[in-house]
Amino acid sequence: MTKTVKIAIWAISILVGLVVLYFLFEWAGDLLDSGGAVGY
Amino acid sequence: MQRVLRLVGWGLLGTAGLVVLFLFYQLFVTDFFNARSQARAEVELDTSLEIRRAELAMATTTTTTAPTPEEPVEVTRAPELMAEPTVPVGVPFGRIEIDKIGLDAVLFEGVDRDTLKLGPGHMPDTPLPGQPGNAVISGHRTTYGRPFFDVDQLVVGDTIEIETALGMNIYAIRQILVVAPTDVWVTDPIDGAWLTLTTCNPKFSAAERLIIQAELVHGPNLEYVDAITASSPKRAA
Numbered sequence: 400m401t402k403t404v405k406i407a408i409w410a411i412s413i414l415v416g417l418v419v420l421y422f423l424f425e426w427a428g429d430l431l432d433s434g435g436a437v438g439y
Numbered sequence: 440m441q442r443v444l445r446l447v448g449w450g451l452l453g454t455a456g457l458v459v460l461f462l463f464y465q466l467f468v469t470d471f472f473n474a475r476s477q478a479r480a481e482v483e484l485d486t487s488l489e490i491r492r493a494e495l496a497m498a499t500t501t502t503t504t505a506p507t508p509e510e511p512v513e514v515t516r517a518p519e520l521m522a523e524p525t526v527p528v529g530v531p532f533g534r535i536e537i538d539k540i541g542l543d544a545v546l547f548e549g550v551d552r553d554t555l556k557l558g559p560g561h562m563p564d565t566p567l568p569g570q571p572g573n574a575v576i577s578g579h580r581t582t583y584g585r586p587f588f589d590v591d592q593l594v595v596g597d598t599i600e601i602e603t604a605l606g607m608n609i610y611a612i613r614q615i616l617v618v619a620p621t622d623v624w625v626t627d628p629i630d631g632a633w634l635t636l637t638t639c640n641p642k643f644s645a646a647e648r649l650i651i652q653a654e655l656v657h658g659p660n661l662e663y664v665d666a667i668t669a670s671s672p673k674r675a676a
Contacts, residue, residue, distance in 0.1 A: 420460065428461075428465055428582070432639065436560075436577040437577070438626070439552075
């Protein structure tokens with residue numbers, strides 16, 4: 400495996416990780432916080 | 440055994456790291472998203488207000504007949520309601536300003552989670568600000584730009600300004616309450632023209648709701664509201 404391929408795999412892994420974290424945090428945030436509205 | 444303990448240790452460290460990242464995301468990264476939404480909404484609001492004002496002007500244009508000189512007529516007209524058409528959910532329609540706490544934000548229609556991430560939102564089943572009844576606006580306290588972070592510093596008598604397509608409405612705070620998140624009675628209609636702000640309480644918790652109720656003291660519909668309130672036997676508390 401060349402160095403370029405290794406870097407590409409790392410970059411894609413980090414990107415996928417960030418996307419997964421984004422959706423996880425948004426989901427968890429929505430569960431914990433309704434934004435101050437009443438009855439929600 | 441040692442291997443299991445090491446795994447558990449790494450697992451706990453990983454979980455702690457995730458929690459710290461989550462807090463960082465909620466407290467700081469969401470502010471960045473909100474700032475972008477508000478900047479976009481500023482531009483959208485100008486266009487949206489222009490269109491709505493043009494629509495209102497067309498709706499209120501009436502044909503009038505001038506009285507003939509030989510028949511002078513003196514007419515005392517009752518104040519008329521200047522109604523404002525409803526707004527689709529997710530659309531910016533006005534601006535809220537509270538000088539005392541440095542709040543100046545674009546208002547959106549809707550109080551669903553996605554809309555409140557953009558800025559303070561108006562509850563669709565309640566009248567728009569400036570209209571008779573109880574206009575309800577909700578906003579985040581500690582995340583997504585934290586528009587209502589300092590509302591606990593407000594006291595009875597402080598003013599809240601809301602600009603809509605009809606013009607500027609000024610409300611004076613009459614009461615401040617802390618209620619349960621399920622206490623939807625705070626959104627019930629009230630005689631007169633009122634504004635109810637709702638947000639999480641205490642800071643960094645969603646255990647309660649801080650409610651600020653303010654009465655219209657200046658605005659295009661104030662005369663109309665005063666007239667109907669005076670003729671109504673039931674007065675607001």
